[in-house]
Amino acid sequence: MNSTARSLFDDPLAGAAEKAAAMLQARKRGSSLPQPFYNDERLFALDMQTIFEREWLFAGMTCEIPKKGCFITLEIGSNSVIVVRGDEGAIHAFHNVCRHRGSRLCSRASGKVAKLVCPYHQWAYELDGQLLFAGTDMGADFDMAAYGLKPVHVRAAGGFIFICLADDPPAIDEFADTLDDYLAPHGMDNVKVAAESEIIEKANWKLVVENNRECYHCNGAHPELLNSLYEFDDTDDPRATPKYKEVVARKQRDWEAEGAPWQLRRFGRRNRVTRTPLLEGTVSMTPDGQAGVRKLMGRLTTPDMGSLRILHLPNSWNHVMGDHAVVFRVIPIGPQETRVTTKWLVHKDAVEGVDYDPDTLRKVWDATNAQDRQLAEENQRGINSIAYEPGPYSETFEFGVIDFIDWYSERMLGHLDDETPALRLAGAR
Structure with a gap:
């Protein structure tokens, strides 16, 4: 929208922007956000204009x-x-x-x-x-x-x-170069989409991301996922066991022999890349933990590559394994509605029905996505209540959520300070 058109709507959003800034500045760090950030139309419009129109x-x-x-x-x-x-x-x-x-x-x-x-x-x-x-x-x-x-x-x-969509986008070169390096062994330009799903979650996009950024809920909600996945991916995690640390050290030697980078890399709070082992005896996120694709990705010679976990805020998390990859995209639709797209990627020469079965390949994450959808939607319903007030996160189990909310708050305040955007007519429903 050009500046003249924007000025027609400056006042309506200026009030919302000021209130949002005041709430973020007054918020208690380590706690969830005030209710309007999860269900208010005008704050959703702010999210779209200050986050989704300005971030990568x-x-x-x-x-x-x-x-x-x-x-x-x-x-x-x-x-x-x-x-x-x-x-x-x-x-x-x-x-x-x-x-x-x-x-x-x-x-x-x-x-x-x-x-x-x-x-x-x-x-x-x-x-x-x-x-x-x-x-x-x-x-x-x-x-x-x-x-x-x-x-x-x-x-x-x-x-x-x-x-x-921004005229002057944030820096991305260092993160992009790291992706090129870490994903080179997987040959990601030589893959194809083997399966795809799209679900609409009746929950604010931030709740969808918050749910992904912790595994505090995993034991009670994700039996299929925990057949292969550790709840943590960092030896510095306070929950990391001595056995996990021993497995990590052994697997890292194997990955180095394979020429595959594994070191944890953080780029502020926005991006995070790390290769972490799957549970011993498993090599892939499949129902039995075994390779779901016979033809491995890229130049890899073993399926036992753990999971290369890639976080990109505000709208993606990903798992790249030796035999296939699972990538996720989050796009807000409304204050309480979010589109989550999942794609399963395999080597472009893998033959369906010979090298892989798409139904088997997607079972673990189809189940996990359905479970997460129910959790996020119940979370949204509770937040909509007059009884809701921000609650504390666990620094041990929910540090990823704390990082996400801190990133969101910093970016929102930074963008609001740069220029109060105009509330578009389409956003004032």
Whole structure:
């Protein structure tokens, strides 16, 4: 929205922004957020404008756009984005908005095109966003070069694609370089999507992320997951047992022999990358803990690679193993509604029905996602009560949640301090 249009709505959101800032500044660190952050329409609008329109977001995988003209789309609030493969393998991202009268160019979630053509009046764009055709009636003074698609910042790293809607995005190079390094043995540009699920959780996006950032609930909720997964992934974790530390040391020697990085890397509170063992006797997140794909990823020679855990706030967590990977994307829909997409990735040459069974591959995380959905939705229902007040997190079991809420609070306050955004009409429902 241009500055003139924004100014029409400054006052309505200014009040909400000031109240949000005051609540964040007064909040007790180590406790959950005040109720409005989980269910209020205007604070949801603030979240979308100060977090999801300004931070780097996980959009998809490079394997989803393998050839020139292949594209994916995603919806970030009221903003539709196209990610498309162009000439010489280049990846471009654009606002999915025709420069003529604003129609969406692509209505499908994915596909392959020669050019990007608006279905309304057939304005046509090159895959790099340049306007190629605008009819014959635009007048002699019409400047084709001035009406290319509006670009969105995009960065590919380790097979992951990240986008940022901000004019001046946060730094991402160090994290991206680490992904390239840590994921190189897994050959993430040479994988394919073997299975995909999408669920709508009737809960605020922050509750969905909070639930992921702790395993305090795992013993009581996730029997399938705990068949292969340790509840912790760091030898400095106060819960880490001597047996776990011994397994870690042994596995790290194996991973070094495989040429696979494993050291825990943190990039502030936003990003975290670490390779950690799975339970002894298991090598993959499958019902029996054994490899679910016969053809291993990349150049790996063993499936026993533990889980490379990748956190990217605000909208992704991931597990990359020796035989397959599971990637997760979180996109808010409304104050109490969140879309969670899960994709299972395998070597591109693995043959379904021969090298893997997609139903078997997805059983553990299908069960876990369903369990987490119920937990998040019950959490939301409780928070909506007049009885709710912020409660304390456990520094031992919920330090990941504390880090997430601290990151969210810092980023929200920082963005609000930079510039109070305008409440868009679409957000004031």
